[in-house]
Amino acid sequence: MTGKSGLRGWLAGRLPTLSAEVAALIALLLAAVAASPLWALAPALVAVGLLGYTWRNALRGGSVPSGSTVVTRLLLLACAYLLGVVHSGQDVALALGVGGAALAILAEPAVSATSRSVYPVSANLRGSGLRPNLRPNTSRAVLVNGVAVVVALGCAFLGAPGVVALVVSAAALALLAFTGWQAVTRVQARHASETRLNAALAAYEPAFLLHWEAPAGTAYQVAMWLPYLERLGKKYFVLVRSEANFNEVVRLTTAPVVLRTGLTQLDDVIVPSLRAAFYVNTATRNNHLVRYTNLTHIQLNHGDSDKVPSHNPVFRMYDKNFVAGQAAVDRFAANGVRMPAEMFSIVGRPQVENVAIATTPIASITAPRVLYAPTWAGFYADSNYSSLHVGYDIIKALVARGCSIVFRPHPYTMRSAALLQESERIKTLLAEDRRANGRPHVFGPEAETKMSVVDCFNASDAMVSDVSSVVADYLFSEKPFAMVAVSTPGDRFTDAFPLARASYVIDAHSGRVANLDLVLDDLLGSDPLAATRHDLKKYYLGDIPAEGYAQHFLDEAGRYL
Template structure:
């Protein structure tokens, strides 16, 4: 089912059809490198930060040369306001806006000197400045505190990062603000000193907590290889992908667990680590840098499995003592499904002969022994159609559009025509299950179209009582198989969803977006089993004819049954998932 998202720090994405796969950059082991990454992520656009610094500098200069405190008031207020607005826009990160805050503290000191310096204000400014200047060290320390492993016997619990170092910036920011207020007013400098002392104390406490967590992380790393060796895993699953793309791994975990052999999941960033820990009780290990991977290659390992084509997969493929097996996470006729990058794996487990022929048809030469047909075990619980759709009075239709892709040549999404399609289905008395690709949220335009469709379905459900399914019910509560089983037919795009739906033998429509309908089946052979709506060029054509066939005589029923074997393997239904288990077990 539609699905992917963005990992912590990523390179240019490898677009994998419905599956957007990005490669995380290797983590830096030194604190200075970690701090550089923290500052980059915290600063966002450089222009706003530079504006805050210039406003703070202006306040400092006017405080130094002006004959009235009021001259420095306006730029100081602007600097503080811009700083607060920047922090409101996203998480507050310790170590950000250090220059601006030090300049504002210098401004407070000069203003105090102009009117007859209050010694307590001067000390308060000095203490607050020290707290602010320590922040980058605190930030570096916490950036170097990250989980090593979870659920791994003999390693203990993962290091804690509490308290949140972002609070340090907030507390120190309050100290800066109080110092400025005392400098511009007649408030006692003792107030500024008291607040600054609290800020410095909290900063120091947070630094000590970070140091303790950092040492705990280093301790776990020293024990990692020994713990994995004692655990004796037979294989590793390497996964790196954008945030929100955990479905790639989730679809395979139940079948990997059914192999009955010990294994662990290796991830390359904390976002993926947190996602996988929420999915499974098997050990999860995080290693960011290429130079950290030797610590996870336990002597008992025999194979490595991959569920996408992330660039950093090659960091593990370099271990030639392992058998490297690509599982992928769906099969479709999209361009990424015949990417030459599949050559780097020892074995490519594919759903059916169609996947093998796709490479040859597109000029990608690969030896036959690199492929093994294992079907799509994830469809083993998909229900087969029990009768013709024409016999169903009020059919339920699944609309599962894909997203727009990273680039124009991979845009297969029908969402811009989706409202018209769903409206036509509703007009025919159908109820609709609406499950858009999660990456649709990345586009303002596609998000708007999703909301239009949800509103249409909500209004019709309220008015006519049709049992439409949409929103969290369809996108969170229901699994892929649930959506398939809850429908009698489907409308989708060029997507791996279509090949999986083929297992049900139920009728489906494909929407031609990137290619005119006349050339659609040639470009995407699975469309031979589909009724086609032409949305190429932004105009929807053939909608009524396609829906007539979909919901009526269904002349392509026999074609679907034939292509089912071609795309999903000629495997007995009662042992469908067992084919994968048998083939994978051969390498363990």
Template sequence: MPASRPVVRKVVKLLRIWAVLVDVLIMASAFLVLLYPDASWTVVALAVPLLVIMWRTRRSLTRRLRSVGAMGEYLVGRYLLLIVGLVHVAQQGVPTLLWIVSGGLLALALEAERFEVRMHRRIRPYAAHLPGRDTEHRPRFAYGYVYSLVILGLALLVVTPWLGAAGAWAVVAVGLLAVLFAAAVLVDIVQRISRRSSALREMPQIVEDLEPRFFVYWSAQSGSAFQITMWLPYLERLGVPFAIIVRNDANFRDLERAVDAPLILRRTLADLDAVIVPSARAAFYVNNAVLNNHMIRYSELMHIQLLHGESDKAASTNPVTRMFDRDYVAGQAAIDRFAARGISMPESMFRIVGRPQVEGVEAARAPIGEMAAPTVLYAPTWQGFHQDAQYSSLAHGPDLVQRLLERGCTVVFRPHPYSYRTRSLRSACARIKAMLQQDAELTGRAHLYGVLAEKEMTVFDCFNASDAMISDVSSVVGDYLHSEKPMAMNSMHAAVDDFRREFPTARAAYVIEGSEEGLIDVEDVLDAMLGPDPMSEVRKGFATYYLGDIPRDSYAERFLAVAREDLGIESERVSTTGHERAEP
């Protein structure tokens, strides 16, 4: 999860420092044994606690290195502990052959760790879900047991002088098991390398045999899988083969478990050249990533921008959109938005397709003023990469949620996933969740928040669970229009009139003005939104303007029909250009 990444980085840093300290302490124990060869207590007093430390640390290291576990860690210290243990055993009269064999086996296992970790880290992902092809690049079993077995062998070696020959035989048995397990690891690594090499060599033919009609091209920050997964159900409904192309390991990991479609990792421009096959007619994009220009250079393809939401954010009118052949927009508002910001665009490139994702959004169950205790969704956006995209109200979110609770509202809290990447917003999220938990315990209200609202439920599930919404400048506002339920937007940097001029979606919403000091007139806004709701009819007009004049009972069919037409798939032709309806 995004919120855990800073913590994980700190833990990893501490573990690396801890590994150095363990090595230093083991070196100290080695010198003590050499200085006091007859003092058995030196081995017990220093080696055993250090073995316990390494054993306990193995779990944290396993999480960091996945199935490789702690292999390759503490090598210097473990070698020294092995030497100290062997010297101590030899001085206690244990048969020479036994301690030589046991020491040799543990040393061989340690050296295997070093080599195998190095080889494992070179096996990078390359593809997933290719029909008829085993593309598993992960270890088939947990390699980390080699580390655990070596630690167990060293522990037995330390106490062998008290166990005698039985202890030495136990070390031999554990050492042999560690070597055999290391051999199995080596076999698996060789097989993984072979599969990867074969697949990369045959990738052009594999993709050609797949006969994809189009590609979905994606490059984004890690943790952004929602950008592409929101579109996949509808792209799959086109009924033709396609493949997803990503450009880095992080994006591959984001999608590998989240999709079933063929997923191909292409790191270089030459890698891309090899998979652009004759069957492909188009490429779909879901953001304005810089690396989109690597794919756009294939002029034989039709390049179609989808984006990942309908909103008045600056990204929705990025001038780089001109480089695409088509811009699929939800409604006329998206086209007018470019002109309003002085960005000249050829109108022929636009196709109004609606937002197919909202087809499952339910209409209001009753006028909100008739509800004794409405449920309100608070869905703030994140801070943004740049100053012109800092729309988030989360800093004032606890105050806003408190006012809703005082009105007896049930709250659904679903912040933007990127909110957890900023310390101040992460702190605000934690405060809001604590408030909701406390209120639920006191009142019994079934607030929705945390894993339930952010992971198990989709944003559209949250829409359907609510009777009204409060958000910021965000794509969820445009999507929420489909429900025709009341909504409010937070203006964090402008007066209400200026805010509505800059962000036309706000003309369909109640606006809460905010400042660095706090929220302004929030009570008056909540009175109107949760009471008489005078903007009800205005919202209906804006829903058509922003989301297209498309029948509700077949809403997603517009996107499918337009996409099939551009891909050359037989389908009933529909009108896809022109003004659907004048602006309200």
């Protein structure tokens, strides 16, 4: 993000609040000099309207930061006091109501700060609190405080009895006090859980832990490994580093989940029974745990592909890197990352154990079903391999050939407005074709949440993707697939991404597909790469028998427990 666009974003977020403060200040000045409240009415209404716009998310049931728009609300209360008490001489009840509302608003930051200190410590762990400590709902109190401001203004402008404002402000103060009491007691409960945490974990006697930190909405990284860690038959817990991750993992497992955000807090969870720590990504905070040299640190990663992140030098900091096949080992060497052979263990990809292997040539299928599984844009420009910008043209060509489509975009697609727009275009196309021609396309929640990746594999006869870990996993099926060359010209794509030797390459490096018809002829017809896929399968996914495929991982992981 550039400095100019960052400033624009900041202004866009602050403009309603700043405008409300200006309008409230104008209302206050007019109230100070005008004998008639009508002069101050218009700017006051503008301020209240902008206040509601700023809080629109909270009004829909969302959250609003405590202590926000404090200046606006205090100015409006001062305006109400001047008009209602100074100019109009209303009873003392209005003055008390204004004072009570102001006191509630001024107390918000303290209650908010206390509330932020409430966070879960553990779940599913006997002896340390089986349920997470929920943060008090400060948004509710903030909204009631806002109502108190509006009521005080209404009493001042309309000449209504001040006791109404007094009652509402008293209710606002009572709710804020109750919220503060909740926050204090829950902070105390959190401290008590933290005090018991080490003893509770020691009594539980876990053999290993799974460490995870990632942006919210990335739970697939741990979800793919939890079933296999369960099958190890050893006690373990999941260590997460953010509250968002905690809430996601608690929904995925009955194993203990522990939240430790800070570096020094990790001492609480390193108990004598621990033998190993597993990781599923290369998050920066993994460094916090790797320093415990009494553990064996094992990187599992969350997929195998030829992407730049898959040969990141940071993998050298782990004692062992569990990789799917020899291709992963060679990938590091090919990219100048020197790692001793003993740092690797080839364990296959246990997640593909239930992927069905092709039994029928693609050419014999009259109306094949094609899975389109594009990746996302990546965090950095050099790892942007997404084909979604040309996905519409590819899907349109497949539909024209009588194919039905399973469309499963990457979960991070929504992080890019441009990619999300292209994804919606494809869904619209599929919906229209399904209505017009009755083809059984699968997309939306059905493909993205109700079906697993393996379900999508098994529901398809061929696949189109790009540089993504789903390509290596799909190789297990031995079904034909195409990869879209985005970051590299098609004629050099295989050199940059060796897995493409088993793929039909769609050249979209120029921003438009150039050889789509020829690729689809091979993909859906003669399929000349069938033998190549069979050979590369062992190279990328391990020379492991399909029968009991996942057991190879379980045996290797068990050696360190």
